Amino acid sequence: xxxxxNIWRQPDPVATGAMHTYEIDSISEDMSFLEMLDxxxxxxxxxxxxxxxFDSDCREGICGSCGLxxxxxxxxxxxxxxCQLHMRSFKDGETITIEPWRVNAMPVLKDLMVDRGxxxxxxxxxxxxxxxxxxAPDAHATPVPKDKADRAFDVxxxxxxxxxxxxxxxxxxxxxxxxxxxxxxxxxxxxAERDSRVVSMVGQHxxxxxxxxxxxxxxxxxxxxxxxxxxxxxxxxxxQTALRHGH
Numbered sequence: 405x406x407x408x409x410n411i412w413r414q415p416d417p418v419a420t421g422a423m424h425t426y427e428i429d430s431i432s433e434d435m436s437f438l439e440m441l442d443x444x445x446x447x448x449x450x451x452x453x454x455x456x457x458f459d460s461d462c463r464e465g466i467c468g469s470c471g472l473x474x475x476x477x478x479x480x481x482x483x484x485x486x487c488q489l490h491m492r493s494f495k496d497g498e499t500i501t502i503e504p505w506r507v508n509a510m511p512v513l514k515d516l517m518v519d520r521g522x523x524x525x526x527x528x529x530x531x532x533x534x535x536x537x538x539x540a541p542d543a544h545a546t547p548v549p550k551d552k553a554d555r556a557f558d559v560x561x562x563x564x565x566x567x568x569x570x571x572x573x574x575x576x577x578x579x580x581x582x583x584x585x586x587x588x589x590x591x592x593x594x595x596a597e598r599d600s601r602v603v604s605m606v607g608q609h610x611x612x613x614x615x616x617x618x619x620x621x622x623x624x625x626x627x628x629x630x631x632x633x634x635x636x637x638x639x640x641x642x643x644q645t646a647l648r649h650g651h
Contacts, residue, residue, distance in 0.1 A: 405497075432491065438458070438486060440491055458516040460487060465487060467563065468565035473504065474486070484628050508575055508613050526584075529608040530604045558631075564580060567623075568626060575613075577612075578616075579623035581606065582631075585602050585642055598642065602639065602643050603647070619633075
């Protein structure tokens with residue numbers, strides 16, 4: 405495959421970035437999108453040019469490190485992570501535009517890399533269970549109804565990649581936040597801190613500069629783990645309950 409790539413280049417967080425165009429040949433349709441960028445970087449290195457910086461780690465769709473706007477879509481044309489997107493999704497001779505997430509709360513660090521620290525700080529405000537439970541309990545010691553266990557497991561698949569935020573016209577992280585609130589709120593171990601958790605996490609979400617949710621639905625459409633939009637309803641319900649309880 406021969407491709408024309410329009411890629412955002414930005415040397416550091418304060419510099420003014422710009423789009424640069426590159427031509428690349430001999431791309432197999434079986435390559436992943438990141439492998440294609442690896443080939444481009446090898447080409448740039450051989451020419452004495454600065455390689456393109458982008459995030460990746462496991463490259464198995466698990467870690468959530470990768471994340472690019474590809475032709476204006478978070479993670480590209482398929483419902484998957486960028487690392488699991490393959491070049492068979494594109495046509496020979498196609499022009500592909502590649503940009504970093506465009507979110508005020510996740511500023512560009514360099515080229516296609518963004519600072520996802522805001523999502524980490526939201527988690528630090530309560531996205532965990534702090535009760536000391538001692539040694540690992542027997543599996544049947546705390547009964548969990550199957551419907552709640554299934555629901556908790558399904559929403560716990562969120563990998564914090566930020567695609568929902570990047571896809572949202574408001575830059576809201578409500579789908580990510582709703583997934584975390586729902587995951588812990590469905591389990592008995594999460595009940596002790598349920599009210600304080602949602603208030604603290606929502607407060608941090610707003611302090612980071614994420615936008616508000618207006619139920620557009622682009623978030624769940626872009627989510628590689630297909631987190632359902634109704635977790636946002638659960639988030640709002642838990643927040644209202646916590647505020648009524650005086651938190």
